[in-house]
Amino acid sequence: MNTHNPVPILSVRGVNKIYAGGFRALNNINLDIQRGEIFALLGPNGAGKTTLISLICGIVKASSGTVIADGHDIVRDYRAARATIGLVPQELHTDSFESVWATVKFSRGLYGKAPDAAYLENVLRALSLWDKRKAKIMTLSGGMKRRVLIAKALAHEPTILFLDEPSAGVDVELRHAMWRMVRELRAQGTTIILTTHYIEEAEDMADRIGVINQGELIVVEDKSVLMRKLGKKQLSLTLRQPLSRIPTELNAWPLTLSGDGHTLIYRFDAQAEESGIAALLRTLNEHGIDFKDLRSSESSLEDIFVGLVHQSKQELT
Amino acid sequence: MNLYGIRAIYHFEMARTFRTLAESIAAPVLTTSLYFIVFGKAIGSRLGDIDSVSYGAFIIPGLVMLNLLNESIANASFGIYMPKWSGTIYELLSAPVSWIEVLIGYVGAAATKSVVLGLLIMGTARLFVPYEIAHPGWMIAFLLLTAVTFSLFGFIIGLWADNFQKLQVVPMLVVTPLTFLGGAFYSITMLPPLWQKITLFNPVVYLISGFRWSFYGVADVHIAMSIGMICGFLMLCLAYVGWVFKTGYKIRN
Numbered sequence: 001m002n003t004h005n006p007v008p009i010l011s012v013r014g015v016n017k018i019y020a021g022g023f024r025a026l027n028n029i030n031l032d033i034q035r036g037e038i039f040a041l042l043g044p045n046g047a048g049k050t051t052l053i054s055l056i057c058g059i060v061k062a063s064s065g066t067v068i069a070d071g072h073d074i075v076r077d078y079r080a081a082r083a084t085i086g087l088v089p090q091e092l093h094t095d096s097f098e099s100v101w102a103t104v105k106f107s108r109g110l111y112g113k114a115p116d117a118a119y120l121e122n123v124l125r126a127l128s129l130w131d132k133r134k135a136k137i138m139t140l141s142g143g144m145k146r147r148v149l150i151a152k153a154l155a156h157e158p159t160i161l162f163l164d165e166p167s168a169g170v171d172v173e174l175r176h177a178m179w180r181m182v183r184e185l186r187a188q189g190t191t192i193i194l195t196t197h198y199i200e201e202a203e204d205m206a207d208r209i210g211v212i213n214q215g216e217l218i219v220v221e222d223k224s225v226l227m228r229k230l231g232k233k234q235l236s237l238t239l240r241q242p243l244s245r246i247p248t249e250l251n252a253w254p255l256t257l258s259g260d261g262h263t264l265i266y267r268f269d270a271q272a273e274e275s276g277i278a279a280l281l282r283t284l285n286e287h288g289i290d291f292k293d294l295r296s297s298e299s300s301l302e303d304i305f306v307g308l309v310h311q312s313k314q315e316l317t
Numbered sequence: 318m319n320l321y322g323i324r325a326i327y328h329f330e331m332a333r334t335f336r337t338l339a340e341s342i343a344a345p346v347l348t349t350s351l352y353f354i355v356f357g358k359a360i361g362s363r364l365g366d367i368d369s370v371s372y373g374a375f376i377i378p379g380l381v382m383l384n385l386l387n388e389s390i391a392n393a394s395f396g397i398y399m400p401k402w403s404g405t406i407y408e409l410l411s412a413p414v415s416w417i418e419v420l421i422g423y424v425g426a427a428a429t430k431s432v433v434l435g436l437l438i439m440g441t442a443r444l445f446v447p448y449e450i451a452h453p454g455w456m457i458a459f460l461l462l463t464a465v466t467f468s469l470f471g472f473i474i475g476l477w478a479d480n481f482q483k484l485q486v487v488p489m490l491v492v493t494p495l496t497f498l499g500g501a502f503y504s505i506t507m508l509p510p511l512w513q514k515i516t517l518f519n520p521v522v523y524l525i526s527g528f529r530w531s532f533y534g535v536a537d538v539h540i541a542m543s544i545g546m547i548c549g550f551l552m553l554c555l556a557y558v559g560w561v562f563k564t565g566y567k568i569r570n
């Protein structure tokens with residue numbers, strides 16, 4: 001739990017969602033989002049990411065539990081709560097026949113804000129949509145439609161922005177432009193919650209990371225803490241003489257040998273008090289195993305994520 | 318009250334009409350003109366007056382009602398069905414608007430369109446048949462009340478429908494027969510006695526009769542009955558919509 005900022009901008013408490021067919025999509029979700037942070041929600045397909053976002057935004061009704069957005073209960077005080085939230089949905093739902101300008105103007109009005117052409121112009125310019133403002137949405141490419149949805153979500157100046165897989169179907173250049181924009185928004189004080197399947201993206205962008213699997217939030221952690229806590233390090237030793245197998249004297253060590261017998265790999269917990277490297281090197285020396293190079297690396301967030309989901313699957317079965 | 322929100326929905330819906338001006342306005346006006354030429358002029362000239370009103374003039378209120386019902390239902394049902402179909406309803410669901418406000422936006426726009434259309438048809442009719450309006454105040458009241466009520470009814474159909482067929486089945490299988498059998502082209506006193514009784518179960522009879530009364534001061538049923546029926550139907554629709562919104566039926570998972 002993050003303690004440096006006591007009043008979360010978004011607070012999800014004991015939220016459950018059981019769909020009409022009886023399927024439990026969310027199971028007792030508790031989550032606090034801090035003001036001004038970028039929070040990445042990770043999870044495999046069908047984990048419940050979109051369901052959680054939809055529930056907070058008012059598209060899906062919670063079966064039980066409460067959500068407070070910027071001090072307002074999303075059900076009892078839905079007007080105030082929703083006015084603070086902007087949503088970019090996962091699917092490209094657009095009004096094909098509308099112009100970009102009309103649809104953005106519509107969004108601002110729908111959210112109860114007085115017209116402000118200058119503000120909307122800024123939003124469209126920031127998203128490189130200004131030249132397309134008169135174009136019908138159906139004439140735009142998928143990536144541009146995604147940007148139109150972002151512009152619509154920003155039209156009412158939300159303080160909390162949900163981006164549900166914003167980089168799906170978006171090329172590298174646009175993705176980078178989008179992340180620049182996300183950082184700018186955060187710099188202006190907007191809190192951002194995003195889902196993504198590109199783990200590098202979360203690793204790159206997020207302050208904190210939540211991992212959801214089969215409707216359960218299995219981890220919520222500062223990104224760096226998560227990587228430190230769950231990250232494994234590995235030490236690769238390039239041998240002078242290839243080995244055909246790991247000598248029995250080294251059985252006590254968790255070692256693997258590369259296929260060609262040239263590299264010995266030692267995995268260890270990054271958190272452990274004692275890495276055991278010194279002892280290992282001594283042992284190797286005692287047995288006359290000589291090496292010409294050594295390299296250590298950390299596991300990526302991807303490894304951590306795959307490990308977590310795998311682990312939670314095993315626990316469930 | 319989110320007035321900007323209502324205005325946004327209303328504008329959105331009206332813009333849709335202007336984009337499709339030919340289908341929305343020109344087509345019904347043209348069709349009705351054909352009715353006047355065929356029934357009013359060609360056939361009507363061979364028919365005697367009904368209740369001392371010429372046949373051409375007699376059918377005007379019925380034709381206006383016919384269009385009013387069809388257009389109100391079509392516009393409002395399509396208006397709310399489209400965002401459901403295209404997925405853009407996510408925005409309505411996540412915006413700080415109440416369902417009453419959504420309703421006012423959609424039903425208001427649909428009713429505006431059909432009232433304008435009704436007035437256009439009455440204007441067109443004037444080119445073919447001379448007629449006077451005996452009770453203009455009541456005429457406007459009937460026009461507005463019917464437009465609002467059936468736009469509301471259309472809104473309900475649009476909420477209920479989950480495919481395009483369903484969207485069309487109620488107007489085609491229920492509303493069109495009821496309007497044609499509702500006395501648009503005849504006075505129910507022209508029917509055999511048994512059918513005069515049966516036809517009283519058709520709510521459209523009351524609408525057309527009341528509307529015609531506001532034109533010519535003659536009616537098939539008492540004017541109070543007409544007003545009662547339409548207000549009753551309005552209440553029924555409102556109650557149903559209230560229930561739908563309360564339960565989130567078919568809209569919010």
Ligand SMILES: Nc1ncnc2c1ncn2[C@@H]1O[C@H](COP(=O)(O)OP(=O)(O)OP(=O)(O)O)[C@@H](O)[C@H]1O
Nearest residue numbers: 019023025043044045046047048049050051052570
């Ligand atoms: N309307 C619905 N009715 C019934 N089940 C649903 C409904 N919507 C989603 N689900 C189910 O809920 C689960 C979670 O879906 P959700 O869309 O939240 O997943 P997600 O994490 O966003 O996945 P993805 O990464 O594919 O977008 C899935 O098993 C899905 O089939």
Ligand SMILES: [Mg+2]
Nearest residue numbers: 049050051090
């Ligand atoms: Mg999703």
